[in-house]
Amino acid sequence: MFETLELGRKLKRKDFNAAVLTLREQLLALQFQLEKANFPVIIIVSGVEGAGKGSVVHRLNEWMDPRLIETHAFWDHSDEEEQRPYLWRFWRALPANGRIGIFFGSWYTRPIINAASGAITEAQLNVEMQRVEDLERMLCADGALVIKLWFHLPADIARERLQADQLRELTRIELPENSTEQFEQGYANLVRVSELAIRATDTGPSPWHLVEATDDNYRELSAGQVVQQRLAARLAEPPPAPNVMAPVAPTNGKQPTVLDKVPLDAALETDDYKQQLAHYQQRLETLAWQARREKLACVAVFEGWDAAGKGSAIRRVTQSIDPRLYHLLQYAAPTDEEASHHYLWRFWRQLGRDGKFTFFDRSWYGRVLVERVEGFAADHEWQRAYSEINRFEEQLVDHGSVLLKFWLHISQEEQLARFQLREQTPHKQHKITEEDWRNRDKWHDYELAVHDMVAHTSTARTPWTLVAGNNKRYARIEILKAFCDALESRLG
Amino acid sequence: MFETLELGRKLKRKDFNAAVLTLREQLLALQFQLEKANFPVIIIVSGVEGAGKGSVVHRLNEWMDPRLIETHAFWDHSDEEEQRPYLWRFWRALPANGRIGIFFGSWYTRPIINAASGAITEAQLNVEMQRVEDLERMLCADGALVIKLWFHLPADIARERLQADQLRELTRIELPENSTEQFEQGYANLVRVSELAIRATDTGPSPWHLVEATDDNYRELSAGQVVQQRLAARLAEPPPAPNVMAPVAPTNGKQPTVLDKVPLDAALETDDYKQQLAHYQQRLETLAWQARREKLACVAVFEGWDAAGKGSAIRRVTQSIDPRLYHLLQYAAPTDEEASHHYLWRFWRQLGRDGKFTFFDRSWYGRVLVERVEGFAADHEWQRAYSEINRFEEQLVDHGSVLLKFWLHISQEEQLARFQLREQTPHKQHKITEEDWRNRDKWHDYELAVHDMVAHTSTARTPWTLVAGNNKRYARIEILKAFCDALESRLG
Numbered sequence: 001m002f003e004t005l006e007l008g009r010k011l012k013r014k015d016f017n018a019a020v021l022t023l024r025e026q027l028l029a030l031q032f033q034l035e036k037a038n039f040p041v042i043i044i045v046s047g048v049e050g051a052g053k054g055s056v057v058h059r060l061n062e063w064m065d066p067r068l069i070e071t072h073a074f075w076d077h078s079d080e081e082e083q084r085p086y087l088w089r090f091w092r093a094l095p096a097n098g099r100i101g102i103f104f105g106s107w108y109t110r111p112i113i114n115a116a117s118g119a120i121t122e123a124q125l126n127v128e129m130q131r132v133e134d135l136e137r138m139l140c141a142d143g144a145l146v147i148k149l150w151f152h153l154p155a156d157i158a159r160e161r162l163q164a165d166q167l168r169e170l171t172r173i174e175l176p177e178n179s180t181e182q183f184e185q186g187y188a189n190l191v192r193v194s195e196l197a198i199r200a201t202d203t204g205p206s207p208w209h210l211v212e213a214t215d216d217n218y219r220e221l222s223a224g225q226v227v228q229q230r231l232a233a234r235l236a237e238p239p240p241a242p243n244v245m246a247p248v249a250p251t252n253g254k255q256p257t258v259l260d261k262v263p264l265d266a267a268l269e270t271d272d273y274k275q276q277l278a279h280y281q282q283r284l285e286t287l288a289w290q291a292r293r294e295k296l297a298c299v300a301v302f303e304g305w306d307a308a309g310k311g312s313a314i315r316r317v318t319q320s321i322d323p324r325l326y327h328l329l330q331y332a333a334p335t336d337e338e339a340s341h342h343y344l345w346r347f348w349r350q351l352g353r354d355g356k357f358t359f360f361d362r363s364w365y366g367r368v369l370v371e372r373v374e375g376f377a378a379d380h381e382w383q384r385a386y387s388e389i390n391r392f393e394e395q396l397v398d399h400g401s402v403l404l405k406f407w408l409h410i411s412q413e414e415q416l417a418r419f420q421l422r423e424q425t426p427h428k429q430h431k432i433t434e435e436d437w438r439n440r441d442k443w444h445d446y447e448l449a450v451h452d453m454v455a456h457t458s459t460a461r462t463p464w465t466l467v468a469g470n471n472k473r474y475a476r477i478e479i480l481k482a483f484c485d486a487l488e489s490r491l492g
Numbered sequence: 493m494f495e496t497l498e499l500g501r502k503l504k505r506k507d508f509n510a511a512v513l514t515l516r517e518q519l520l521a522l523q524f525q526l527e528k529a530n531f532p533v534i535i536i537v538s539g540v541e542g543a544g545k546g547s548v549v550h551r552l553n554e555w556m557d558p559r560l561i562e563t564h565a566f567w568d569h570s571d572e573e574e575q576r577p578y579l580w581r582f583w584r585a586l587p588a589n590g591r592i593g594i595f596f597g598s599w600y601t602r603p604i605i606n607a608a609s610g611a612i613t614e615a616q617l618n619v620e621m622q623r624v625e626d627l628e629r630m631l632c633a634d635g636a637l638v639i640k641l642w643f644h645l646p647a648d649i650a651r652e653r654l655q656a657d658q659l660r661e662l663t664r665i666e667l668p669e670n671s672t673e674q675f676e677q678g679y680a681n682l683v684r685v686s687e688l689a690i691r692a693t694d695t696g697p698s699p700w701h702l703v704e705a706t707d708d709n710y711r712e713l714s715a716g717q718v719v720q721q722r723l724a725a726r727l728a729e730p731p732p733a734p735n736v737m738a739p740v741a742p743t744n745g746k747q748p749t750v751l752d753k754v755p756l757d758a759a760l761e762t763d764d765y766k767q768q769l770a771h772y773q774q775r776l777e778t779l780a781w782q783a784r785r786e787k788l789a790c791v792a793v794f795e796g797w798d799a800a801g802k803g804s805a806i807r808r809v810t811q812s813i814d815p816r817l818y819h820l821l822q823y824a825a826p827t828d829e830e831a832s833h834h835y836l837w838r839f840w841r842q843l844g845r846d847g848k849f850t851f852f853d854r855s856w857y858g859r860v861l862v863e864r865v866e867g868f869a870a871d872h873e874w875q876r877a878y879s880e881i882n883r884f885e886e887q888l889v890d891h892g893s894v895l896l897k898f899w900l901h902i903s904q905e906e907q908l909a910r911f912q913l914r915e916q917t918p919h920k921q922h923k924i925t926e927e928d929w930r931n932r933d934k935w936h937d938y939e940l941a942v943h944d945m946v947a948h949t950s951t952a953r954t955p956w957t958l959v960a961g962n963n964k965r966y967a968r969i970e971i972l973k974a975f976c977d978a979l980e981s982r983l984g
Contacts, residue, residue, distance in 0.1 A: 025918045028919055054814050057815040058807075058811050061807070061820070066820065067822040067853075073815050073819075078570070104815045104816060311558065318550065318553070323565050323596045324567045324596060327563070329562075330559040335827075335828055336828040337829050353570070361558070361559075427520055430520055
């Protein structure tokens, strides 16, 4: 693959200068168009060490208006990064709509280095590249423009530019001696592994642009031109075609759903409840401290009908846990920073570190629940969200976190009774709004949405727990028990 | 001081329950008022170990609407936190306007523990407390309500609740043996140091509320009532009085300013420039890598007239530095998240870690420049900003960072020439807007603002560099030289 990048392409200073004059004008004009568009641009600057990637980053910043660019280098990793899934560090740096993020180093760097140094096998590299491809596909589906640049040097040029000890330091690959032979062997291996990674991720929406990096002028102009062409093409694209995916099942007429199976008459008497509450809360307290010691992260999602008792159930859980060990997040409308990113961004940014609990009171499932039912997300958007969510959750589980997902279920009659009670109780009146009554009218639409959500996202590794909530005592104990069981099965 | 908290105050369950019913209603009503108000609430939960602080945090979350609260625990510290000034970790957790942040552990915790364990002297504790007082005063001046709760236990009760080994683990204070005597000695010392800290920070805008913590009911109801009373009082306050501070010097008639001293005819010939550019860029490249190795952070602020050449000067600096080692930030209008925080928040949140350069293209000085001249900040707001900024920068310097501040100065005539050139050059047209021409009309107002800024914020430890910018070559070399000199004097 890289033979095409060892041709010795060059560009004279004069030609370079002339081309750059035009290019800058074009890039700036595109940037101002982009500023008003509702998608972000991610430019990935990758390639072998010594290829002048840093200089390309400088040039792009020089040629474009830096007020609309942010450059992020991913290199040494903080403990905050290491204690979260690998992609967290990239998510937190994703540019907002209308802006350009230059990623110097990226999600490719570590897998390639690890494979070249033998820390992971080629099969593992493929798994990682699959994940990267999924991420890019998802960002592109959401509108992002991902421009991937790979800069290549022939081995002899690389050898001139880089001593083996530099290569060793930069890549952290073990190279036993500082000899030409060692260098070439190490370098050839790095190139071979890079080729595997590139091939695996050279996909339709985010193809690789390979650039011969020997000549500075040629390299930098090529990079700039790729950015210009991709951005111009993306901005010239017609608006997305209307949704052509299969329509959802008709919502008229009651269809049986997975919720019908929830044993809503399950109940617990007060005495029994008190005893079990004390038991499980005590167990959970101990387990939470143990999780901290063993650096186990726990992520829990709470979804459910309005008035299903989410809040009070969450409190029974948090009561048992030292406030230093958990973070409770409530999700309503996004802030403007959040709204100008991918919908998963505002959840990624809040993920807790190892040893901590993160509780999501409403979550990323809003995409396939309220956003679907209310039409805030187009059909193709919420439909593809199932696999996006599955992949997100897989990363949590792969990182080693415990993931719990609860749907608190109640009957329509029970909801009505609770709504009425809320209206009559002074310190509960704020909990009942016009919107709750409106949501209630869409009960069956929500039922179908929950059914589809469970069908698509309850996997062996990331199962849903559907909790019978007509009896609050029963529901709370079910949830506490689920926490204890999940933690116990994971802790030593 | 704490004798008043060892009286054995108690509350019966029945009385507690009755009082809580009323309290919850009041708290909720206040929260919904707060949601529409434009200030944040910070509740600091502090006190001795074993006093039930965690339980108070749970209660506050239970009694109030958790959608408008966020709880942050400050306890173990990540390396990202340790590699920035101490207060960074708190700044990044400050609640937005209309919201309540519960700080479990706070800026008090570490200084108190350090003083109790002997890691710092009492004089040092006083310095730290002075800094804390400054911070709270600043937040309150900006409108924040800071509610500080201290929970106290008599030694014998603490002894019952806490073993010395727990005390040791929780506070990381060395207690050689697990005996009663050792415990009481350690505990007495902790209480003594806490008293010093409380006294030093028991100020008008953010007084301490001391709560006897022996009885659960009494402790929790007291905490809730303090929050209720302070919040009610704050919401009932009349809007701030009109600005009664001294008027600024009259702006009619040209006054000499510090800018008149800048030698604007300083210049550098092209050949000389090229040679010096190569020299200083090479030096800076080496120094940047050395700074990384020695974990030295560098923060640089670039301010100046429109068209003074800030952008191109910054580029001459960044060109010399590996993009992995710096972060360039451009500041224009705040996002809504930023606008609903203290004006320094959006700068604090972007501070780089040790070993990195953070470049601010426009900065916190906007408060005393554009915000003053355009009237975006009230007089008392920008006037108190000088000391707020000085204290912020002192923290950077105390943390060990190198701080550089540049004002790029040009003459009015030079600016006019550059504006005209920009209008004629296609790839520069975007740089010149109506606003630039409007700003130009306010030249003298800005001159005065710059003069005052330098007068108030150019200190021995945080000096301004006023750069003669009529000759761009001269200005660039001056700036590069300043970087090299500052870094060299600090690196081994």
